[in-house]
Amino acid sequence: MLKIRKLGIVGNIADWIRNWQDGRSQRVGINGTYSEWEKVTSGVPQGSILGPLLFTIFINDFEEGVNNEVLKFADDSKLWGRVETDEERTGLQKDLDRLGDWSVRNKMPFNVSKCKVMHIGKKNMKYKYKIMNQELLETTEEKDLGVFFTDTYKSSTNCNKVSKKANKTIGLIRRYITNKGAEGMLILYKTLIRPVLDYCVPVWRPYRKKDMLKVEKVQKRFTKMIEGYETKSYEQRLIDLRITTLEERFYRADMIQVFKILNDNRNIFPINFLELSNRAGRKNSLKLFKRRSNGDISKYCFASRVVDLWNDLPDAVVLSADVNVFKDNLDKFMRESRGQL
Numbered sequence: 001m002l003k004i005r006k007l008g009i010v011g012n013i014a015d016w017i018r019n020w021q022d023g024r025s026q027r028v029g030i031n032g033t034y035s036e037w038e039k040v041t042s043g044v045p046q047g048s049i050l051g052p053l054l055f056t057i058f059i060n061d062f063e064e065g066v067n068n069e070v071l072k073f074a075d076d077s078k079l080w081g082r083v084e085t086d087e088e089r090t091g092l093q094k095d096l097d098r099l100g101d102w103s104v105r106n107k108m109p110f111n112v113s114k115c116k117v118m119h120i121g122k123k124n125m126k127y128k129y130k131i132m133n134q135e136l137l138e139t140t141e142e143k144d145l146g147v148f149f150t151d152t153y154k155s156s157t158n159c160n161k162v163s164k165k166a167n168k169t170i171g172l173i174r175r176y177i178t179n180k181g182a183e184g185m186l187i188l189y190k191t192l193i194r195p196v197l198d199y200c201v202p203v204w205r206p207y208r209k210k211d212m213l214k215v216e217k218v219q220k221r222f223t224k225m226i227e228g229y230e231t232k233s234y235e236q237r238l239i240d241l242r243i244t245t246l247e248e249r250f251y252r253a254d255m256i257q258v259f260k261i262l263n264d265n266r267n268i269f270p271i272n273f274l275e276l277s278n279r280a281g282r283k284n285s286l287k288l289f290k291r292r293s294n295g296d297i298s299k300y301c302f303a304s305r306v307v308d309l310w311n312d313l314p315d316a317v318v319l320s321a322d323v324n325v326f327k328d329n330l331d332k333f334m335r336e337s338r339g340q341l
Contacts, residue, residue, distance in 0.1 A: 003057055017054075021045070062102060066095045073145065089127045100132040118142060120151050120297075147200050153297045158204040159211040166196045166218045170225070180227045186241060189222055197246060202257045205250050207300040216246050244334075252330060254306050255313070259326045262286065274303060277311075286318045287311045 001018055009017070024040035026047075045051055055075075063070035068081030068091065079096065083089050103109050112132055116139040119126045129136045140151045148158045169192050177188070197218065206212045223237040224230055238245065244252075261269045262276075277289040290307040293299040310318070317333050320326035 003061065004054075007057065017050075020050070058106070059108075062099070064102075065098050067091055068095050076145070078144075083125070083127065084123075089125070092127075093129055096129055096131045103132070112136075116142065118149070118151050120153065122295075145200070147203050153301070154208075155204045155206045155300075156208070156211050159206050159215055162196060162199075162204075163214050163218055166193050167221070169193055169196070170218070170222050173222075174225060180225055182226050182228070182241065185222075185226045186243075193218070193222060198249070198253065201250050201253050202302050205254065205302075205305075207296075207305065212247055219243075219246050248334065248338075251309065252334065254302070255310060255330055256323065256327060257302070258288075258306050258310050259318070259320070259323060263323075274306075283314045284311055284318055285315055 001014065004017060005014055021040075024045050025037045026040055026045065027037045028035045040046075052074075059072065059075075062072065062077065066079070068079055071078040071080070077099075079092070079099065081088070081092050081095075083092055100110070110132060112134045115131055115136055117129050117136045118139050126138070141157060142149055148161050150157050173185075173188055173192070177184075197215065206215060220234050223234070223241060223243075226237075226241075229237050229240070232240070258274065261274050275289040275291075277287040279287065288307045288310050291298075291304065293304050298304055313330075313333065317326065317329045320329050
């Protein structure tokens with residue numbers, strides 16, 4: 001309630017929120033069997049509409065006093081920073097100490113066993129860090145919001161996971177779906193397979209040929225299962241089914257994401273995540289500035305790899321009125337340029 005009033009929420013609304021939280025109890029029920037009632041002392045009742053909002057307010061001051069960057073999503077938080085000297089290492093450790101102090105003051109202790117540190121970069125000194133007097137475990141691979149990241153930031157791990165998951169579903173369809181006509185199979189593909197391949201692809205889009213071939217093989221395998229398409233070439237199957245290669249689809253996803261970032265009015269993305277060039281092109285007046293990249297991590301990350309691709313788009317595409325118009329104009333451009341991507 002102190003944090004709510006600090007935000008300027010006072011009067012009857014603040015009193016109503018306080019009354020709503022006081023004296024709360026909850027229990028768990030499974031198949032008609034219920035646990036004993038327990039008092040809710042956290043102030044954020046589970047399963048409520050206000051719960052997520054109140055939780056967000058409660059942790060909103062989480063990074064106050066922290067000098068390095070903090071990323072928060074629900075109850076998942078990440079602290080990150082560049083560490084090349086003992087002074088920077090000490091600064092990162094002090095930030096961890098501040099976060100630990102916050103958890104004690106707010107009676108929301110971290111589950112330290114789930115807290116890990118990932119060292120990125122070939123020259124990383126791999127310092128040891130502690131939080132709440134417990135040393136953090138080191139990790140080289142971690143799943144974050146459904147995407148697998150490694151300390152090398154190569155996309156191979158995520159490509160393998162995605163391909164395996166999609167192929168498992170294809171195997172189920174092969175065994176249990178008897179009518180494999182084109183119409184029904186396309187519905188299954190777009191409902192069960194393609195969302196797996198599309199999920200957060202701008203983050204993990206494969207840049208090595210062997211990884212792209214592995215992912216593309218998923219679509220090849222599925223389209224070959226369709227009745228009447230078994231003997232056709234992959235290219236002919238795509239034409240007849242009116243779908244594109246996954247490489248083209250991933251390119252499309254990248255360009256849509258760039259458009260959303262450049263037209264972001266809600267300050268969702270970091271400032272200067274994509275920087276416009278001072279030199280406007282003849283056919284593209286929204287050209288992006290290309291930063292210098294030395295290693296593969298920076299060269300093939302989203303903010304670097306999309307620059308040349310975006311700069312090749314004409315004004316007819318990049319100056320679209322909204323994202324839906326942009327998609328239509330981009331699709332038209334891709335049809336006209338097919339085979340050149």
